[in-house]
Amino acid sequence: MNLRPFTASEVDTARLAEFRCSTGAVFEDEVEDWITRHAVAWANDLPRAVFQRRALNLVEDDDGALAAVVAWQDIVRIDRDGIWIEVLAVATDHQHRGIGRQVPALVTDQLRGIERDGDELAGLVRPDNDRSRQMLTGAGWVILGRLDDHDLMIGRL
Amino acid sequence: MSLVLLPFPLAKSTELAEVMRPGGHLRPDSALRALRDNGLPAAAVSVVPRSEQGAKGRAVWYSSLVVDVTRLLRVRDLDAARAVHEAATELANHRSARALADALVGAGPEPDAAALDEETGGALTRLALLTASRREDLTARLHIDRFVGRVMAVESGTAQVRTDDDRWVAIPAPTSARIGLGAAVAVDIERLDSGGSLTWVRPAFASDNDPNQRVRGGPRLLTNDEKRRLGAPAPAVG
Numbered sequence: 001m002n003l004r005p006f007t008a009s010e011v012d013t014a015r016l017a018e019f020r021c022s023t024g025a026v027f028e029d030e031v032e033d034w035i036t037r038h039a040v041a042w043a044n045d046l047p048r049a050v051f052q053r054r055a056l057n058l059v060e061d062d063d064g065a066l067a068a069v070v071a072w073q074d075i076v077r078i079d080r081d082g083i084w085i086e087v088l089a090v091a092t093d094h095q096h097r098g099i100g101r102q103v104p105a106l107v108t109d110q111l112r113g114i115e116r117d118g119d120e121l122a123g124l125v126r127p128d129n130d131r132s133r134q135m136l137t138g139a140g141w142v143i144l145g146r147l148d149d150h151d152l153m154i155g156r157l
Numbered sequence: 158m159s160l161v162l163l164p165f166p167l168a169k170s171t172e173l174a175e176v177m178r179p180g181g182h183l184r185p186d187s188a189l190r191a192l193r194d195n196g197l198p199a200a201a202v203s204v205v206p207r208s209e210q211g212a213k214g215r216a217v218w219y220s221s222l223v224v225d226v227t228r229l230l231r232v233r234d235l236d237a238a239r240a241v242h243e244a245a246t247e248l249a250n251h252r253s254a255r256a257l258a259d260a261l262v263g264a265g266p267e268p269d270a271a272a273l274d275e276e277t278g279g280a281l282t283r284l285a286l287l288t289a290s291r292r293e294d295l296t297a298r299l300h301i302d303r304f305v306g307r308v309m310a311v312e313s314g315t316a317q318v319r320t321d322d323d324r325w326v327a328i329p330a331p332t333s334a335r336i337g338l339g340a341a342v343a344v345d346i347e348r349l350d351s352g353g354s355l356t357w358v359r360p361a362f363a364s365d366n367d368p369n370q371r372v373r374g375g376p377r378l379l380t381n382d383e384k385r386r387l388g389a390p391a392p393a394v395g
Contacts, residue, residue, distance in 0.1 A: 034371045042369035051256050051278030076283050077376050079290035080387070086371050117252055120387070124372045145383050148374035154387065 001067060001099075003106050006043065006056040015058070015066050016040065021089040027126040031089050035069050042071065042086065052076055053115070054086075059103055067094040068103045074117060077147065081118030083111050083157075088123070088132075100131070104139040112157050119157040124150035161375035162305040162321050163285035164343030165270055165360040166248075167202060167218045167257070172359075176227045179355055188227060195230055197242045199223045200249035203258035205266075218261055220245040220254070221288055221359070225299055228347060237298035244291040251287065256280035270362030282364040286376045293378060302346040305361045308338055318342060331358040 006012050017036050022028035034042075043049055043056040052073040059068035071086040088107065090099050111121070124147060125132045133143070133151065141155035170185035177188040192199050205216040222245035229238035248254060260277045261268060274281040292299065306320035308331075316330040328344055336342055341361035346354050364375050379387070 031371070038369055038371070042371075045367070045369050047276065047278035048367060048369075049278070051253075051280050051283075076279055076286075077374075079286050079376075079378050142386075144386060145380065147377060148372050150372055 001062065001102060001106055002060045003057055003070065003110050004060070006040075006058055008040075012058065013040070016069070019066060019069055019089075020092045021069070021095075023092060023095075025129070027129045030126075031087060035087060035089060039069070039071060039087070049073075055114075057107075057110075059106065061094065061099075065091075065094075067091055067099055070103065070107050072107075072111070075120065075122050078122060078152070080120050080122065080154075081116075082120030082122060083114075083116055085121060085123035088135075100135045101138060104135060108139070108155075108157060121155035121157060123153055124148065125153050127151050161364045161377065162307075162341050162343075162361050163282065163289060163364050164221065164305060165362060166221050166281070166285040166288040167261075168221045168224050168359075169216060169218060170199075172224060173199070173219070173227045176224055176357065177231055192223070192227065192230060195235070195238075197226055197230060197238055199226070200246045202249050202254045203261040205262050205264075216266055218257075220248045222248060222291060224357075224359075225292070225295075228301075229299075232300070232350075234298070234300070237295075237300075240298060241291075241295055244295065248284065248288060248291065251284065253280040253283040253287065257284060270360065274362070274364070279367070281362070282376060285362070285364070286378065290378050293381075294384075300348050302348070303344060305341065305343045308336065308340050308342055311338055316342075318344065328356050328358060333358075333360075336360060 006016065016039065019035050020032060022032040039056055043054050054073040057070045058066055059070060061067045068090045070088050072083050073086060075082050075084040077084065088103065090103060125136065136153050136155065139155060141153045143151045144154045145152050170189055174183040174185045174188040177183055177191060189199055199219045201217050202220060203218045222241055226238050226242045226245055229241060256277050257280050260273055264273055270281060304320045306318040308316045309319045310317040311330050314330050315327050318326045318328055320326060336358060341363060343359045343361040345357040347357065348354055366375060
């Protein structure tokens with residue numbers, strides 16, 4: 001698999017708009033909606049995108065197909081320094097193939113090489129989103145508390 | 158989705174002088190010198206030229222933690238002052254402070270917090286959150302009670318403040334023109350050895366809400382329990 005930055009090309013824009021990760025759960029619909037309709041605005045929202053070092057990335061499989069979407073930025077929601085994972089979603093046609101374990105490892109490797117203020121990882125997961133919670137706990141994350149009706153999960157590089 | 162009130166995380170030397178000598182008159186330079194002479198030099202976040210006269214016409218912003226350092230120096234709690242000073246110096250060099258430094262140059266002598274936060278992409282909120290966090294960590298050493306809220310009424314020299322946890326507290330009406338009806342305020346009540354207290358009112362602001370984030374909402378401080386848990390050996394990822 002390959003992780004690369006989203007570009008503003010027509011191809012990437014179309015692939016993002018067509019990205020599907022929901023199997024019907026409400027929280028999966030919310031993530032899919034954000035990726036297809038709001039992620040580009042999030043990444044281009046100046047000057048926030050600059051100060052918060054936002055990055056929207058595509059994960060492609062060995063055939064070049066879009067396997068996952070990952071977005072991160074500096075942590076700003078809590079009083080720790082590190083990287084905030086805004087979204088990490090595996091495409092429906094790539095689910096149940098072990099990619100849910102590979103993507104966090106790929107992202108972690110990428111994040112170890114970027115400029116950042118700290119080594120903590122943080123993100124929000126809906127309490128009923130068992131699959132995402134399992135994916136992250138399998139990668140060593142823990143649930144720290146609650147934030148805006150979500151579980152605040154923490155990992156470390 | 159609620160707006161979170163945060164104390165303004167920066168202070169000028171005039172505020173340091175007021176805290177160093179409550180009710181008296183002390184030159185700002187003298188307050189800075191007293192800090193320096195006690196091994197507690199105030200690290201500047203931003204130096205704002207006010208005129209072409211160079212150093213003679215400038216405003217310097219410091220971490221608001223230096224206000225605490227000044228207060229602790231006044232009461233001669235030097236151990237606590239050094240601990241807070243270390244945090245203040247660290248924050249003055251934080252990336253969020255560096256992002257604010259340039260923006261402050263163009264923001265005028267009394268910057269609008271919301272505009273400053275917007276212009277810097279949330280750097281003011283970030284620095285304010287980290288500053289509040291450090292104060293929380295050091296709370297046992299600060300000798301103050303504190304809260305944030307909004308001024309809901311001003312009458313006969315008294316301001317009624319509605320706190321962020323929905324209490325109503327009466328405080329002496331702030332004299333600053335910046336802090337009027339409806340203003341967000343951060344109140345520190347300093348407990349004196351004599352049994353009395355001093356009330357300090359500083360500006361606060363409502364942190365920015367990002368319309369594009371996936372989960373809407375403002376920042377929050379971790380609880381002490383959450384911080385303790387993060388202080389344990391961290392889980393390895395990958």
